[in-house]
Amino acid sequence: MKRKWVILLQLLTVIPLLVILSGSFVVAADPVATFLTVEAQEKTDRFGEEYLAIVAKLTKEDGRAVGGRTITFFKVEDYFGLSSIKIGTAKTTAVGTASVKYETLREGVHQIEAHFTGDAEYLPAKIASGLNITNVMTVENGSIGLQPIQNAGLMLVGAIVLVVWFLLAFIVFNVFFRISRAGS
């Protein structure tokens, strides 16, 4: 009888202790490694306009998606030496993808980087990739038949600038030559 009570007491103390310890083991688990991929995609916004997006995907080692994490996008450009310029930030969706709009006028290979800084659960990840951008946006002034007016306007402005420069030159001449001459 006494032995039964001892076993029961042991169960009541050991089991909760094991539960607590197992919980602390879960909290203290090492952060999981993550991996990033990046690609350029053509997307359509809610107004039906097409745009170019840089899409990154954050996954675990087993390929499962990591959602709700912030990805920062950079492009590497050569401004007196290579440097990373921030494009923007976006959070990963449930399928692990985060995308930012990418506006460029230059076709060719763009060096793009995506960074995930990591947190308590996941280790940081980084990817740098050369993306071949082909379908770039173009900027053109709309032609609505106002070209003759535009040309005449530019010529008029140019003529006004010339008149102003002539007047300035006249004043300088007036002052430097006529005042000096009148004083000598």
Next chain:
Amino acid sequence: MSFNETEIRELQLTSLKPITQRGWRSRLLIIVLSIFVVAGIAAYVYQLIRGLNVTGLNDDVFFGIYMTNLVAIIGISYGGAIVSAILRITHASWRAPITRLAEALAVVSLIVGALFAIIHLGHAERLWLIFTTPNPASPVLWDIIAITTYLIATLIFFYLPLIPDLAIIRSRFPSVIGKWRTRLYSMLSLKWKGSPKQQSILRSSTNLMALLIIPLAVSVHSVLAWAFSVSGREGWHSSIFGPYFVVAALFSGVAAVIIVVAVFRKAYGLDKVIGPKQIRYLGYLMLVLGLTYIYFTFAEYLTEGYVQTEASVVLIDSMLLGRFAPLFWFFMVSTGIVPVLLIAFPKTRTIRWITFAAVLVVIGMWLKRLLIVVPPLQHGFFGSETAAYTGSWVEFTITLGAIAAIPLMLLVIFRIFPVLSVSEIEEVAAEETERQAKAVPQIGEEVKA
């Protein structure tokens, strides 16, 4: 009122006070300002080596503090133009003692402001492409032409009234100004003897310059405004942007003139020549311009806010209630409410309070330019959020250096040239005497009802 010979001599000596009074305070001020300027130059060299990624600029927000400085500091130069040119054309006699200070401020602030057109370029060495491959359809080309022309005009406008002063001071006070200034004054005074012919040439040239500089100043700020408004971006695409920018420039420019005049008056004891009248009248001018600017702001936001397109709602919301609300409401209080109250009540219509109001106006108007430049870029064409912008230490250091460069250059200029336009003071006094003589009916003259 006209001056006798002793009074004119006294005025000329007063105009040389920044040259003759060299206390430890002004030296210390020059050293402190120079440190800021050197720090600014060092930060720019760092930016030149590392590229624009050392700034807070990004693909979306490609204009930031640099563009704000460009608009705000060039705007300040406008104050010089209005005080000197418009008041000259309208024969406002109270202008005479402050014109030299105003004109110098116009030159200095224009030089510093225009530098930001270069500073905000990633590849500054590519600037020459504007001249070798100009695009006449681009507002940037016209911006450069307008600013360069305006700079030449302000330099000429600063120089013309100097000619008689330099000639007289050179011959009267060679021991006061020293050898190198005597040589410089001789060269710049162009054999001035004050003959009627010389006076006539100088007067006609100055008047023509005064007439020319007003449309030039208007064009500079209009072109600067159109560089934004022709873009089609929400918050920029506005038909009132031309006059809106011009009034803003006049408003902040007059405020800056008040600060410069008040500081130089106090520092060099110019209170016998520059009285409370000058500051008060400039205060009235600032008040009228301020109310006009607030009216423009109201008109702009009312029409944008009433239509409520998707993008305008986001933009106005961020300005009135969102991220930019503290800046916007500070601008409203510092430019629209405080100056009005301070100038409205006779008790606070003093030099000290008007100068305080002017300082608030300059700060408030800088913030307003930041609100014009940055928030529209932080929202896409359809109101979506894009990358946020926060200025970096490089941008702030360059800005502080540029702000310090303005008083530093003024101090240097007035260590070389007289601070008062004595010839203009004399000219105005003579005109006043003539006008009074005409107004008083002579004996035997019939008085008309």
